[in-house]
Amino acid sequence: MKWALGTFAILMAALPAIAQTNSATPPQLPGKVAIDQKLNAQLPMDLMLRDESGRVVRLGQYFNHGRPVLLNFMYYRCPMLCPMVMDGIANGLTELRFDIGREFDVITVSVDPRDTPEEATAKKETYVKRYGRFGAANGWHFLTGPESAIKKLTGAAGFQYAYDIKMDQFAHGAVLIAVTPQGRVSRYLYGFEYKARDLRLALVEASAGKIGNATDAILLLCYHYDPATGKYSRSAMNFVRAGGVATILSLAGFILIMIRKEHSR
Secondary structure (H helix, E strand, O other), X not given: OHHXXXXXXXXXXXXXXXXXXXXXXXXXXXXXXXXXXXOOOEOOOOOXXXXXXXXXXXXXXXXXXXXOEEEEEEOOOXXXXXXXXXXXXXXXXXXXXXXXXXXXXXXXXXXXXXXXXXXHHHHHHHHHHHHOOOOHHHOEXXXXXXXXXXXXXXXXXXXXXXXXXXXXXXXXXXXXXXXXXXXXXXEEEEOOOOOXXXXXXXXXXXXXXXXXXHHHHHHHHHEEEEOOOOEEEEOHHHHHHHHHHHHHHHHHHHHHHHHHHHHHO
């Protein structure tokens, strides 16, 4: 029993070191793999890329509609991580009541300069069809570009990746970035699964309240964005404040109804 307890204590003490080792970039990769949060950083709006039809486009043209944007990076030949991330994004967007091309847009950019517009088109058809809502094709853009342009965009967004020449694969993190209509980084959402609540709150915040409703305003009081986890967690104090706001609104509505009834009499 003492031996088991001793072994357990040693393992528990070693966990922080193990976690630190696992989170570091593998030594065989030439670059750093990390998500360097750059909140409020301006994306390069004059950056030139190619859309899925092969046309040269300027990044800023996707921000001319006054809508927030969800930005993610992948590469179209990725055999493992990218499909998992894209499936998580598609599932989360399907559960979200906001519509792509109406309340917000999505930009998916390949980090592999060898990817072609034809491959971008194939990915777009797959995920737009899976999303299944009218008008999504006009709001979800799959872009490619030269390495210099890709590096400039990923650098501005804090997305650090590395190419493994032996495996012919890119090592990168899993993140979805909410961007304001002006092209500034607003929020980072981590992982393979994205809750509709987190997506909604991130979009409402990125849009500076231009989309959403009173319920979203109350939710933003209840939930607080945690940069360390990239998620929205419930805040006890804010929850109490939101309850107070909801109570005041209910009383105001009740009084208004009673005044109207009195006038009608």
